[in-house]
Amino acid sequence: MQLPPADVVHIWTVPLTATAATVSRLHGLLGLRERLRAADRAPADWWRRHVVSHAAVRAILGGYLDREPSSLRFGYGRWGKPRLAGLEFNLSHTGDLALLAVSAQRPVGVDVEGSRPDFPAVAFADRYFPPAERELVAAAGPEAPAVWRRLWSRKEACVKAAGARAALGLSLAVAGPGDLRRVRDSSGLLPGTWLLRDLPAPEGHAACVALDGDRPFAVTHQTWIADEAVRHREVP
Numbered sequence: 001m002q003l004p005p006a007d008v009v010h011i012w013t014v015p016l017t018a019t020a021a022t023v024s025r026l027h028g029l030l031g032l033r034e035r036l037r038a039a040d041r042a043p044a045d046w047w048r049r050h051v052v053s054h055a056a057v058r059a060i061l062g063g064y065l066d067r068e069p070s071s072l073r074f075g076y077g078r079w080g081k082p083r084l085a086g087l088e089f090n091l092s093h094t095g096d097l098a099l100l101a102v103s104a105q106r107p108v109g110v111d112v113e114g115s116r117p118d119f120p121a122v123a124f125a126d127r128y129f130p131p132a133e134r135e136l137v138a139a140a141g142p143e144a145p146a147v148w149r150r151l152w153s154r155k156e157a158c159v160k161a162a163g164a165r166a167a168l169g170l171s172l173a174v175a176g177p178g179d180l181r182r183v184r185d186s187s188g189l190l191p192g193t194w195l196l197r198d199l200p201a202p203e204g205h206a207a208c209v210a211l212d213g214d215r216p217f218a219v220t221h222q223t224w225i226a227d228e229a230v231r232h233r234e235v236p
């Protein structure tokens, strides 16, 4: 599989549903760190999503690098961003949905947000967002959760491109059109410049990808389905 050309991001949609047999098979691809993570206390749904999402990352990235998925060795940034020599990538998940963004060289961040029933969107924005965004959320009435979700997915995409932590992105100004929006942190908490693109997402969700730097970029979409990958022997 060819890495994306410069200034193209591949977005992989990964449904985190799979049969028990597939989950058991995919478990064999994981490294020790992934296997041990909460293994003794994870609810079954969490475990299935964890195994499928991390196996998908290995299968897809192994495909780009022409390496066995189980042989990949990840490094981790200061705030835990996984890294791999030879490409840039980022994973996000909510419920039964994961997105994986892959770029050849420019650091990338992706975020998908599901609905959070009872989340105090207006109060949260009022406390943490810049003034113009507070007003947007407050003025949205019943749409406040959706407006909050859109803004939050953009902030998180930037934070994740930077390999930082969520708190550092709260004050980023991200409102406005979501097509190649340029973002720079005036507070200096999160050094860098990113271009954003909102991504299609299911009803009640918001998703966004951020790419490091100023050059415009395009996005292509593909889907990875665990049961099919196992059935077609795409994973060993």
Ligand SMILES: CC(C)(COP(=O)(O)OP(=O)(O)OC[C@H]1O[C@@H](n2cnc3c(N)ncnc32)[C@H](O)[C@@H]1OP(=O)(O)O)[C@@H](O)C(=O)NCCC(=O)NCCS
Binding pocket: 053, 079, 080, 081, 082, 090, 091, 092, 093, 094, 109, 110, 111, 112, 156, 159, 160, 161, 162, 163, 164, 165, 166, 167
């Ligand atoms: C990175 C962060 C913003 C993502 O939060 P999130 O919306 O809950 O998670 P997402 O589903 O979008 O992304 C999770 C994935 O991003 C990747 N990731 C982890 N840390 C990352 C970071 N600092 N930057 C970019 N990507 C990161 C991992 O692949 C992770 O997948 P995994 O949890 O299955 O291993 C958040 O976890 C954070 O702030 N981390 C920094 C460390 C920290 O402060 N932890 C306490 C969090 S309350």
